[in-house]
Amino acid sequence: MTAAAPIHLRRTKIGKIVLEPHAFVGANAVILPDIHIGEGAVVGAGAVVTKDIPPWTIVVGVPAQVMGRREKPKLHL
Template sequence: MNVFEKDLAGMPLDGRDPEVAPIIEVIKQTQRIVARLNSGVYSEGEVRDFLSQITGRAIDPSLWLIPPFYTDFGRNIHFGKNVFVNSACTFMDRGGIYIDDEVFIAPKVNLITINHDINPYNRPTTICEPIHIEKRVWIGVAATICPGVRIGENSIVGANAVVTKDVPPNTIVGGIPARVIKTIDIEKYAPKE
């Protein structure tokens, strides 16, 4: 298993270990691309081209992302179709960020998949866990989604919420830490055939 696979698998990695050097190199390359993206005015297509360079894969033409945009690693971000990402979001993606179709992400949202060891003498060690955002989720302005969280389809995360646990489908959450506020009656809103 290489260091990238270990990172995605959630294995602890000590940032002082030479084994981590390839991850640091990707971070440096990504930061150069992010700096270019955030220092100009680009068309939606040009922004998607930058995102393709950052992620290392094609970006669906239905994605709309408004810069500035921040990411540390970039290669572990996966966008679905018809996704909207507003400005000044931060995606720390070493653990993997999976965004399904028709997701709306408000400005200044933080998706954070990395954590440091609780042991203060081992703080350079990182542990990653993925974030999954299912279909038709809306994440409100300045919300933070913590490592290992899954946001169930059709759910809403309120502004400034800090989500530390999974959110069930069809649910509105808010607060610090986020708690269930309401269940969405999905039958009421489902398209009629």
């Protein structure tokens, strides 16, 4: 299949990607359809995300694996 093939002949899955507040996606990361990136999560550059990422988690690699956790900032009012 090439990029020039008509869209109706492609086997492309379409779905939502939800990116919660304070989340960050690094350069050239790939996020598959129907994925939820939790609040404050970080997706490393070049990672391939195949499943939901919990809040305040750092993921890297192909496929994306949990590397660590971030601490949720405390509000000082």
